[in-house]
Amino acid sequence: MLRVNNIEVRYSNVILVLRGISFEVADGQCVALLGANGAGKSTTLKSISGLLKSELGKVTDGTIEFDGKRIDRKRPEEITQMGIVQAPEGRRLCEHLNTEENLLSGSLACSDRTLTKKNLNMVYDYFPRLKTINRRTAGYLSGGEQQMVVIGRALMGSPRLILFDEPSLGLAPLLVKEIFAIIRKINAEEKIGFLLVEQNVSGALSIANYGYVMELGRIVLDGEASKLKENPDIKEFYLGLSELDQRKSYKEIKHYKRRKRWL
Numbered sequence: 337m338l339r340v341n342n343i344e345v346r347y348s349n350v351i352l353v354l355r356g357i358s359f360e361v362a363d364g365q366c367v368a369l370l371g372a373n374g375a376g377k378s379t380t381l382k383s384i385s386g387l388l389k390s391e392l393g394k395v396t397d398g399t400i401e402f403d404g405k406r407i408d409r410k411r412p413e414e415i416t417q418m419g420i421v422q423a424p425e426g427r428r429l430c431e432h433l434n435t436e437e438n439l440l441s442g443s444l445a446c447s448d449r450t451l452t453k454k455n456l457n458m459v460y461d462y463f464p465r466l467k468t469i470n471r472r473t474a475g476y477l478s479g480g481e482q483q484m485v486v487i488g489r490a491l492m493g494s495p496r497l498i499l500f501d502e503p504s505l506g507l508a509p510l511l512v513k514e515i516f517a518i519i520r521k522i523n524a525e526e527k528i529g530f531l532l533v534e535q536n537v538s539g540a541l542s543i544a545n546y547g548y549v550m551e552l553g554r555i556v557l558d559g560e561a562s563k564l565k566e567n568p569d570i571k572e573f574y575l576g577l578s579e580l581d582q583r584k585s586y587k588e589i590k591h592y593k594r595r596k597r598w599l
Contacts, residue, residue: 337363337529338384338420338497343398343408345376345383347391353379355553356398361497364527366520368540368561370574371550377533378425380550381499384531385422386412402497417445419496423489425505425533427482431475435466438474438485442492451494458526459488462518480511487518497529504536512536516543537574541565549574 338361345354354376361367369377382388383395389412400408407415421442429438439459443452460467463484469477474485483503490498503519504512520543523530534540541547541561549557549570557569564570 337361337365337403338531339401340380340384341399341401343383343400344396345379345388345393346396347393349394349396353393353553354383357550357553357555358398359548359555359558361529361531363496364523364529365546366523366530366532366544368537368544368547369531369533369550370535370537370540370547372535374552375550376553377550378501381422381501381531381533383408384415385420385499386410386415387422387424413445416493419494420499421490421493421495421497422499423486423501423503425501427479427486427506429474429482429485429489432473434471434473435477435481435485436470439466439470439488439492442489445493452492455492455494459491462491462522463488479507480515483507483511483515484518487515487522491522491526491528495528497531500530500532500534502533502535504534504539512539516540519543537570538565 340357340359342356342358343354344352344356346352357380369380371377379388379393382391382393384400388394395408399406402418402420407418430441439456440452443455446452465481466484466488469481474482477485487503503515507515516539519530522528532540532544541564544561547558547561547564548555557567
């Protein structure tokens with residue numbers, strides 16, 4: 337469904353952020369894009385959704401294709417109409433609008449009122465809490481409720497692929513678990529594809545089919561999610577599990593040098 341072919345991205349035609357990355361997302365697949373801050377994950381999502389242009393960014397090499405059609409030169413609204421929706425980091429809502437008005441804003445490009453009503457009922461089925469607070473001003477919702485609105489708003493556009501940027505950011509552990517469970521359920525039942533950017537590696541790999549690890553604008557490791565969870569480098573650098581935990585000597589810890597086998 338989505339194919340990113342060896343793209344490079346620069347800001348202001350000077351700052352090179354992505355250095356030739358390639359990956360794929362199959363129809364209905366959930367793919368995790370992992371990495372530390374500054375790895376280029378959010379830039380990758382913006383490159384796909386077209387939002388990069390609003391930040392003076394540009395795909396300067398390579399191509400991005402959706403269903404065999406090149407989209408890296410299209411405007412964000414054109415990409416959205418093709419079925420790609422981005423749920424940005426930070427739970428960005430129209431805070432002066434109520435919950436349902438925020439949800440309906442995700443269907444502005446749809447002229448079919450019957451479909452809009454169907455999608456709204458679907459969102460309320462996945463998030464019953466939102467139906468009980470549908471008239472509450474969005475700016476006064478809790479972080480977890482706002483994140484539910486963000487996911488629901490993305491679903492309102494009948495997407496084939498949703499780009500999620502840090503859906504667990506700033507949420508309590510129990511809420512994170514609930515959000516990931518709902519994403520897994522939507523993926524399984526609605527067959528909507530997900531490209532999930534996350535620093536919560538354990539949570540992301542628990543719901544993804546496949547994963548890619550980014551570092552300094554490059555993809556340095558990829559594989560099935562179950563295999564990545566068992567990879568010693570992933571355990572050490574992203575899950576905090578390593579042989580270091582077994583060491584008792586401060587001298588050993590002090591002189592321990594972390595080495596990444598992919599470098």
